[in-house]
Amino acid sequence: MEKTEANFKKILHDHKSTIYSVCYMFSKEHDEVEDLFQETLINMWNGLDKFEQRSGIGTWVWRIALNTCITSDRKKKRRVDTVPLSLDRDFLDDNNVENRQVKLLHRRISRLQPFDRAIVLLWLENMSYDDIAAIVGITAKAVGVRLVRIREQLKQMNDNPSN
Secondary structure, X not given: XXXXXXXXXXXXXXXXXXXXXXXXXXXXXXXXXXXXXXXXXXXXXXXHHHOOOOOOHHHHHHHHHHHHHHHHHHHHHHOOOOOOOOOOOOOOOOOOHHHHHHHHHHHHHHOOOHHHHHHHHHHHXXXXXXXXXXXXXXXXXXXXXXXXXXXXXXXXXXXXXXX
């Protein structure tokens, strides 16, 4: 694909929510989500002229976003532990049962390994096993097997936020 500002703007317009969803799944902190989003855009821009269109542009965007977030997650684990700043901002009202369930699910998913988190995120986006397989680089059968194991792992998790 030709690396032009117009092409990039169109891709960004069409896939902005996908990129943000992936970044949000890999961090709870607003600033870090924004950093991941920007880093993803940089990686997309740098890779745009290398995109060979063997897969759809959406698949390419998912791969870049996931790889960017997984790489960042790995780098984070190698760094010295720091204490994150609390923003006293609650995006979901805890008084609503559905919102509490969404927060609980997000908290559990965020405790999964990055690769499993990526698979769950794609599955929650109602992607087919074949599409998920194309994005993460495993077979569709392996996606099914991993999802069964991930579901079991999520069921077994303790709801204590410190775990």
